[in-house]
Amino acid sequence: MLSSQEPPLIVVLGGINMDLVTMTDRFPGAGETVVGNRFLTYGGGKGANQAVAAGRMGARAAMVGRVGDDVFASPALQTLVDSGVNISPVGITPDTSTGIAVISINVDAQNQIIQVLGANNTCGDEEEAKVMGLLDGAAALLLQLEVSVELSLRCAQAARAKGVRVVLDPSPVRPLPDAFYGCCDIITPNETDAQAxxxxxxxxxxxxAQAAGTLLSRGVGTAIVTLGPQGAYYATAEGGEFVPAFAVEAVDSVGAGDAFNGALAVALAEGRDLGESVRMAAATGAMSVTRSGAQDSMPTREEVEALLRQSPC
Known part of the structure; x- marks a missing residue:
């Protein structure tokens, strides 16, 4: 439960997108056209999704990133505003598109995504300065790889120097310099990214467990490998544990990993131990797949705690 003290501050540096979503019975093969069932648009981007997740879990969340000067900029930010996220550190890049993700979802709730980074790819020194200005008093810095690896590494190094927990979702997966692993208090790849x-x-x-061991050997403090409907495995130098998935009816898996990371950061900031925090994060990810959308699917704290009470083991 949240205490009477001020909620923790979670700083997020990352992507802000507009998601363009098609729902279809099956994905097309190469050169094939299939007729879909539904089309949706909603705010997305892994960074923005994580900020919304943290905000709905009760944290003070601050989003650092960029949008373009196109028609997608305002709707891409609206759910952040509605979720209480501080968007004052978000910049606008002229003559550039807001980041977009073209997403297809099949009847098994699996997804395929094509991303155009747009304004996300213009983040740089200004965003670094904004992150620096937010780190004092922050409980965690959440990172992904929708902005440059070099920028993320510099911000991770600054956070570590100030004793702020660094949580990296290494997606979309890119080669990481060796120094980055040593700056990660926690790394949270899904099975696809872990394989890469x-x-x-x-x-x-x-x-x-084997993948987590390899990541630990590279200098990561805690490795958490998420396995979708199977659950999640977490490991530190002291050992590892497996957390089974929660039984829910999946509708759309987009954003589940972001829900996991946002909730994980909040739970740890509240002083919960690692196992309890991973379980809360898994419950948050599970709740998110029961509805369509990325940010729209992020559950409230009350919904997550209700699921935890229903599944006490």
């Missing part, structure tokens, strides 16, 4: 990072298939708890 460690060079071996990651399909179950055993291979997730």
């Amino acid at each position: 990072l460690v060079g071996m298939p990651v399909t179950d708890r055993e291979t997730a």
Whole structure:
């Protein structure tokens, strides 16, 4: 439960997108056209999604990033505003599109995504300065790889120097310099990204444990490999544990990892131990897949706690 003290401050540096979503029975093959069932638009971007998730879990969330000067900029920010996220650190890049993600979702709630980074790719020194200005008093800095790796690394190094927890979702996966691993208090790849990072298939708890061990050997403090409907495996130098997934009816898996990360940061900032925090994060991710949308699917604190009460083990 949240205490009577001021809620923790979670700073997020990352992507802000407009998501263009098609829903279809099945994905097309190469050169094939299929007729979809539904079209939706909503605010997205891994950074913005994580900020919304943290805000709805009760934290003070601040979003650092950029949008373009196009028609997508305002709607891409609206859910952030509605969720109480501080968007004053968000800049506007002239003559550039807001980041977009073209998403297809099939009947099994699996997704395929094509991303155009747009204004996200123009983040640089100004965003670094804004992050620096927010770190004093922050509980965590959440990072992904929708802005440049070099910018994210500099911000991670600054956060570590101030004792602020750094949580990295290494997606969309890119090669990481060795120094970045050592700046990560926590890294949270899904099975696909973990496979790309460690060079071996990651399909179950055993291979997730192996991947986590490799990430720890690179200097990460805690490695958490999420396995979608199977659950999540977390490991530190002291050992690892598997957290089973919550049984829910999945509708749309877009944003589930972002829900996980936002909730994880809040739970840890509140002083919960790692196992309890991972379980709360898993419940938040599970709730998010029960509805359509990325930011729209982020659950409230009350919804997450209700799911935890229903599944006490």
